[in-house]
Amino acid sequence: MADIYLDGLDNAQSGRKAPRLGTPHIETVVTDDELLLRNMFQEDSQKACALLFRRYYVNLCNHAVRFVHSKEIAEDIVSEVFAGFWQNRVFEQITTSYRAYLYKSVRHRSYNYLKWQLNKTTSLDFEDLTVISQDLSPDEILHYSELHHRVETIIQNLPPQCRRAYLLKRIEGKKYDEIASELQISPKAVEALVSRALARLRNELRGEWFLGGLLFFYTPF
Amino acid sequence: MEKPVTKRLLFDFFSEKSTAMQRKLIEEWLEDAANQELYYKYLDEWESENPQFFPDLDRAMRSYQVQLTGAAGGRASTGVTVKMQRIPLFRRKIWRQMLAAACVVIATCFLFRKELMYQSLNSASGHSASYQLSDGTTVLLNANSTLLVPRFGFGSGSREVELQGEADFNVTHTGSNNRFIVNMGDHYRIEVLGTQFVAYSRREEKRVFLSRGKVKLRLPQGKQVYMKPGNLFTSGSNGSFDMSVPAKPQKYTAWKEQLFYFDNSTLSEVARQMKERFDVDVRIPDTVLAERRIGGIYRAEHPDDLFSILSELLLIEVIQNQDHVELHIQKNQ
Numbered sequence: 001m002a003d004i005y006l007d008g009l010d011n012a013q014s015g016r017k018a019p020r021l022g023t024p025h026i027e028t029v030v031t032d033d034e035l036l037l038r039n040m041f042q043e044d045s046q047k048a049c050a051l052l053f054r055r056y057y058v059n060l061c062n063h064a065v066r067f068v069h070s071k072e073i074a075e076d077i078v079s080e081v082f083a084g085f086w087q088n089r090v091f092e093q094i095t096t097s098y099r100a101y102l103y104k105s106v107r108h109r110s111y112n113y114l115k116w117q118l119n120k121t122t123s124l125d126f127e128d129l130t131v132i133s134q135d136l137s138p139d140e141i142l143h144y145s146e147l148h149h150r151v152e153t154i155i156q157n158l159p160p161q162c163r164r165a166y167l168l169k170r171i172e173g174k175k176y177d178e179i180a181s182e183l184q185i186s187p188k189a190v191e192a193l194v195s196r197a198l199a200r201l202r203n204e205l206r207g208e209w210f211l212g213g214l215l216f217f218y219t220p221f
Numbered sequence: 222m223e224k225p226v227t228k229r230l231l232f233d234f235f236s237e238k239s240t241a242m243q244r245k246l247i248e249e250w251l252e253d254a255a256n257q258e259l260y261y262k263y264l265d266e267w268e269s270e271n272p273q274f275f276p277d278l279d280r281a282m283r284s285y286q287v288q289l290t291g292a293a294g295g296r297a298s299t300g301v302t303v304k305m306q307r308i309p310l311f312r313r314k315i316w317r318q319m320l321a322a323a324c325v326v327i328a329t330c331f332l333f334r335k336e337l338m339y340q341s342l343n344s345a346s347g348h349s350a351s352y353q354l355s356d357g358t359t360v361l362l363n364a365n366s367t368l369l370v371p372r373f374g375f376g377s378g379s380r381e382v383e384l385q386g387e388a389d390f391n392v393t394h395t396g397s398n399n400r401f402i403v404n405m406g407d408h409y410r411i412e413v414l415g416t417q418f419v420a421y422s423r424r425e426e427k428r429v430f431l432s433r434g435k436v437k438l439r440l441p442q443g444k445q446v447y448m449k450p451g452n453l454f455t456s457g458s459n460g461s462f463d464m465s466v467p468a469k470p471q472k473y474t475a476w477k478e479q480l481f482y483f484d485n486s487t488l489s490e491v492a493r494q495m496k497e498r499f500d501v502d503v504r505i506p507d508t509v510l511a512e513r514r515i516g517g518i519y520r521a522e523h524p525d526d527l528f529s530i531l532s533e534l535l536l537i538e539v540i541q542n543q544d545h546v547e548l549h550i551q552k553n554q
Contacts, residue, residue: 033262046289053285054278059268061276075276080398083288087377087397100261138251141260142234142244149237171274 034097041091049086052098057082060106066148067110068117069155069170077113081105104136107144114151115209118202147208154204158197165190166197226250228263235267339369339383346500347523349476356380356393358401363387363476364498375399379412387421387497389477392434408441409456418448419473423497427456430473471518481519481527488513488548491531499524502545510537510550 040048057078064074081102085091094101155163161183168179169190176194180187226247233239234247250256344350344362351361355374362368366386375381379400392401394415403411405422416434421427429438431448438454439445440462448454448464453473455463467473475482481494489511492503501524505511513535521527528539528546540547 049289050282050286054282056265057281058272058276058278059265062268062271062273063264065273071274071276075281079281079285082285083397086289097258097261099265100258103261103264138248138257141251141257142248145235145264152237 034099037098045089045091046086049082049091052085052102053082056099056102060102063103064106064110065171067107067114067151069151069167070173071171072173073113074110077109078106081109111144111147114147114205118198118205143208147205150205150208151201154201155197158200161185162193162197165193169194226256228266231260231263232267235264236271340372342368342370344386347498349479354380354382356395356399356401358393359391361389361477363389365500384420384422386423387419387476389417389419389474391417408439410439412437412439419477421473427454428473429454430467430470432470432474475518479520479522481521483515483517483519485514485516487511488515488531488535491515491527492548495524495527503548504545505548507548507550510535510548 037048037052040051060078060081061071061074064077065071068074068077084105085102090101091098096104155166158166165179165183168174168182169176174182176187176190179190183190230239230243231247234243239247251260342350342352342360342362344364344366346365349361349363351359352368353359354370358380360368363386366384366388368385368388369383371381377397377399379402380395381402381404383404383406385406390401390403390413392413392415398414401413401415403420405411405420405427407427409422409427411418411420411429413434413436416436417432418434418436419428419430419432421429429436429448430453431450433450435450436448437445438448440456446454446462446464451466451470453465453467453470455465457463469482469484471480472482472484476498481491481498483491486494488505492505492511495501495503515531515534519527519530521530524546531537531548532539536551538549538551540549
């Protein structure tokens, strides 16, 4: 049963996108490709959640990892979003598509994580988990993409050794001594390289925290 | 007129290949909510075409399945209500009577909901008491304090408790990130996820001292403030408040170790603190004596411990009466 729906969902998408690949096209109407899913949420929300998870989990992880540069954390972020989606019955409340909600939430959480990881001054605790209708301005929507571009550029421009140490540590999640034997330097030196990369990110992203004012709107001290 | 923003243009933007002018174009195009939907649709397609790693979907799916079938999941599904409507017509009368009876039960429960739903944790005077709540949070109640907690454990929503008096909270962060809320009465409430703080809630004053983490305070009139570690919040009269970083935070946590912390405090302040902790009525008829000041940290598990310290330090006489204790300047001085 679940597979039939899944196929229907994907066919609906590919059916529409195939003819216009590459050709300039004016898009005026958004056809509702989530209709089947929405009907399913009415009948069996548990099954529908599972279906949504199967459909978007990998893509969302791939999106989150652009911000947080850690497979493990990306997976955690996406799993948490889905957990909240079910536990708080978000699917009954959202006004956008499920896809838009999921992407927005994953972006928001990834953003918060990155900010927290670099600054450690703000607490992760206050991240609002179930932002039902997160109204973002067009500029903010684009800024999310630009933020992960920025992160990518900063990493690309790191000195080679520094970049390698950072990627092994963050993306591969390896331990300092493992990286040390791989790069044939001391663990202390690896630590220094990784923290240099983080410091670079911290400094160069200083002007990028575009949501700061929104999250803590009343702080008199 | 609709701007010609194509999928190709968006894909270029996602891959950091678009110009500033194209960005402007996309930004204008996004003003339309329908286009925002399209934006996320294309973002998803773009992610499909540019994978960076391949998470183990089956494993993740298995653990999500556990959550979905677990008891933590939402309320009754819509399927149940559909079945309810299929009750045969001839039974509707009985059904109505049952409904009336249910209403009475519900109304009674509603009236006594606090007694039913909450159990109170208390500490005797002179002794602090420590409790562990069902979510793992530990609470150390100062003397003469009461904490109301849900009788049947915390639900899947936020974890709410109500405090009268003073307590130290060490809140555990739950996996599902449920807020922990301390209602302090008079529209003051603390909201946290996982952290440690001391809350003081008595009629004359509300106080919160944060050791670590971060908390949000909701104040009367809908105001709210965020606290950072080391911050002390003190409520004033008519809704004003003060946020400071105390130089000597021990003053606010001393009670946890049965200590009294006096920092150039007047003797009347000492009497007030003793009333609070031991519930003893200490009176100082001599106004000059009441204004004498004392400093230092003293351990006292019983009122007598502190009385003997005071009498030695300030050379005072402690006279035990039926229902109160009087402090006098020693006569033979």
